[in-house]
Amino acid sequence: MNPFSFRNPTAIFFGEGSLSKLSEQVGQYGKSVLLVYGGGSIKKSGLYDRVLEQLNAAGATVVELAGIEPNPRLTTVNKGIELCRTHGVEFILAVGGGSVIDASKAIAAGAKYDGDVWDFLDRKAVVQDALPIGTVLTLAATGSEMNGSSVITNWETQQKRGFGSPHVYPRFSILDPTLTYTVPRDQTVNGVVDIMSHVFEQYFSLTTDTPLQERLCESILQTVIENAEVALEQPENYAARANIMWCGTLALNGGLISLGMTNDWASHGIEHEISAIYDIPHGAGLSIVFPNWMKYVYDARPDRFAQYAVRVWGIDPAGKSEDELALAGIEATRAFFTKIGAPATLSHYNIGSENLDRMAEEAVRFGPIGSFKRLNQADVKAIYELSL
Numbered sequence: 001m002n003p004f005s006f007r008n009p010t011a012i013f014f015g016e017g018s019l020s021k022l023s024e025q026v027g028q029y030g031k032s033v034l035l036v037y038g039g040g041s042i043k044k045s046g047l048y049d050r051v052l053e054q055l056n057a058a059g060a061t062v063v064e065l066a067g068i069e070p071n072p073r074l075t076t077v078n079k080g081i082e083l084c085r086t087h088g089v090e091f092i093l094a095v096g097g098g099s100v101i102d103a104s105k106a107i108a109a110g111a112k113y114d115g116d117v118w119d120f121l122d123r124k125a126v127v128q129d130a131l132p133i134g135t136v137l138t139l140a141a142t143g144s145e146m147n148g149s150s151v152i153t154n155w156e157t158q159q160k161r162g163f164g165s166p167h168v169y170p171r172f173s174i175l176d177p178t179l180t181y182t183v184p185r186d187q188t189v190n191g192v193v194d195i196m197s198h199v200f201e202q203y204f205s206l207t208t209d210t211p212l213q214e215r216l217c218e219s220i221l222q223t224v225i226e227n228a229e230v231a232l233e234q235p236e237n238y239a240a241r242a243n244i245m246w247c248g249t250l251a252l253n254g255g256l257i258s259l260g261m262t263n264d265w266a267s268h269g270i271e272h273e274i275s276a277i278y279d280i281p282h283g284a285g286l287s288i289v290f291p292n293w294m295k296y297v298y299d300a301r302p303d304r305f306a307q308y309a310v311r312v313w314g315i316d317p318a319g320k321s322e323d324e325l326a327l328a329g330i331e332a333t334r335a336f337f338t339k340i341g342a343p344a345t346l347s348h349y350n351i352g353s354e355n356l357d358r359m360a361e362e363a364v365r366f367g368p369i370g371s372f373k374r375l376n377q378a379d380v381k382a383i384y385e386l387s388l
């Protein structure tokens with residue numbers, strides 16, 4: 001196990017009815033609030049009115065930024081920064097999924113920075129300060145509600161990049177599983193794949209002597225697998241939605257589940273290049289890429305993949321070699337993704353080989369990626385080719 005330090009400052013209010021905590025929480029951070037949300041599902045569900053009631057109760061003056069895109073765009077982030085400056089915004093409230101929260105984090109950092117916010121995404125500057133943000137989560141997937149990461153797309157240059165900073169951890173996040181009842185089937189599937197992928201990036205590690213971390217990862221995977229189909233069949237099943245929601249928050253929680261382990265994150269980088277150009281959902285891209293990444297790298301450490309097959313998928317090890325077990329676990333992953341309706345190939349989105357070189361080049365723009373197996377441009381292209 002490697003040395004580590006850990007701090008997560010986000011307060012969590014979890015459970016049905018936890019929205020009632022909102023006014024008291026917002027009241028701690030300021031009176032001038034930027035309310036950030038997406039395409040209007042919060043208006044249809046009535047959540048918008050409930051949030052405004054809470055903000056009124058806190059005596060807040062509210063400015064709104066609506067229409068955050070899935071795969072949030074730099075242009076929209078810049079609009080938010082402008083609103084913060086014009087209206088003297090003191091606090092940002094994100095109501096939505098990962099896209100709304102990520103956009104809010106970039107706005108929070110950009111509002112306190114004199115230069116171009118893209119500098120943070122382009123690794124030309126490091127966030128030194130940010131407006132405080134809070135979230136009301138409506139979709140279980142990214143973990144953005146309790147981490148310091150944000151992913152933004154520059155649509156003009158077709159670059160999707162991330163930044164991380166302790167300054168943009170939400171001060172609080174309200175996690176009411178009933179707010180995810182309206183998440184459509186395909187987004188529920190994407191969320192499940194995203195959560196599992198976050199765990200994979202940490203679990204498939206070369207670090208040894210980390211039994212607790214491995215079991216934390218395995219238990220999140222098992223819990224998501226057990227609950228996914230229930231949530232898909234019964235979208236208003238509280239237990240299933242609650243279990244998936246908490247798994248999502250823990251899966252990417254400032255590294256909580258894999259403290260002391262070296263992480264990989266290559267598959268996220270490989271996926272970002274797909275959604276940067278084709279604007280497909282992040283979870284769908286991961287569903288396509290991840291099992292192919294697994295096939296490409298498993299021989300770096302077949303024992304970890306064999307352990308995954310046995311412990312997560314219950315595959316009987318009797319009479320099987322480590323390699324056979326590893327491959328059976330990878331097949332089980334693909335079969336599960338397919339069973340819940342997640343895509344397996346780029347051709348599902350009519351994506352061909354036209355941009356593979358460009359995507360592979362961009363994925364390694366800061367050098368080889370991943371740590372389980374270091375991947376150069378040719379490796380990344382090979383994984384894209386397996387994904388066609």
Ligand SMILES: NC(=O)c1ccc[n+]([C@@H]2O[C@H](COP(=O)([O-])OP(=O)(O)OC[C@H]3O[C@@H](n4cnc5c(N)ncnc54)[C@H](O)[C@@H]3O)[C@@H](O)[C@H]2O)c1
Binds near residue numbers: 039040141150180184
């Ligand atoms: N910050 C992080 O740590 C992190 C991690 C992984 C991915 N990401 C990024 O997050 C983004 C994806 O976020 P996401 O997966 O949460 O999805 P999302 O926020 O993009 O939302 C997907 C769709 O679901 C809709 N939606 C959300 N809540 C709903 C509800 N309750 N009812 C009905 N519809 C609802 C949205 O309007 C949107 O159309 C991508 O840009 C991805 O790259 C960030």
